Amino acid sequence: MLSAHARREEIYHLAVTTGLASVDELSSRFDVTASTIRRDLALLNGQGRLARTYGGAMALSAHPEASLRQRTGEAFEQKQAIARWAASTVQPGENILLDAGSTVGALAHELRDFDRLSVTTPGINTMQELADSEGVEVDCLGGRLRSLSQSFVGPLAETALERMSFDRVFLSADAVTAEDGICEADHSQTRLKELMARRGDDVYVLADSSKLGLRPFHAWARLPLPWTLVTDDGADAKQLEKFRDSGVRVEVVAVVDEDVDHRSPVTSEP
Missing domain, CATH: 1.10.10 (Arc Repressor Mutant, subunit A)
Structure with missing residues (x-):
């Protein structure tokens, strides 16, 4: 204790x-x-x-929104497990959209050795992860840089998205609820996420269990059904049931202690 x-x-x-x-x-x-x-x-x-x-x-004394650097070290094992599961859904030859954020950045790390993969992203960390990947073609959504999230937002990014479509879209979230969707600190972020979700055949929100049901900010992105919440096995069962009841698909990823077990994470549908 x-x-x-x-x-x-x-x-x-x-x-x-x-x-x-x-x-x-x-x-x-x-x-x-x-x-x-x-x-x-x-x-x-x-x-x-x-x-x-x-x-x-x-x-009182600090900005309520954590920087990307701060978030990268939080819930590290959970984010790695979620990222590995998300990478397992991606097929060679696909065209995918990766959001900014620490969990999606972990997914980009898992995709570095893919062959014949096209990735579009507004996230600087995602671009850095894939910069040296010979088999991954990377396009950047440019726009106004948000320094806290290390991502591009605004009209330029939104206009570019209208001319694209994707096999899969992977979104991040500061928090996510069954009732209102993705919660972020800034309306430019939620606007971009809504547009991202409209451009994908399959949409996933990657959020570790500590983010479920929270409402830390006042900007929201409502996502059209169906979409998939991917979280870890520390999630509260009542929270997961709320998402399922609202029509959201839920994937619960087991967090494996890599010092003990090197097997791939598994999923469950309690």
Whole structure:
């Protein structure tokens, strides 16, 4: 079990990266009482690091949107497992669209040795992963650079998309809910994701289990059904049921400890 100091530091980190820390969610996450969490939040508030809200707290001193560099190191094993599953769906000769983001960047890494693959992306990290791949042809969606996400957005990227179509589209998300779809920090991101989803025969949202059901921001992308949520086996069963009930296909990927087992990850449909 975490020490009180370590727990408070983790609470602060969660508030910074997700925007809001809920007493109930934090109590469940750290397996402590709600009263303990309230005391933690009161202390962090007294230190000027968090602002108290009804039912929780939010960060004061940092941008609530984590940078791509910050996100790359979070849920690393889960993102790798999701990326390996996503790569297994791609066939040689296909034309695919890869979003920006850390999980899609992990997918790009898995695709480096593919032969006869065409990839279009707005993400700088995705382009870097595939830059030296002899069998992968890469097209960049240009536009206005968002430094936090290291991706291109805006009218230029949107106009280019209208002239393209894809066998598969792989989208990232800051958060995703069954009711409203993909949640992002900026409306230019959600606009681009909506256009991406319209241009693909098969659409996948790659989101580790920590992102399900959250609402850290106020920009949303609604995706036309059917689309597939790909997440890891740490996902809450009730959250997964919400997605299935709304008509979303769900793939749950087992996270394998590579130090123990080198087999490929498997999926389940609980």
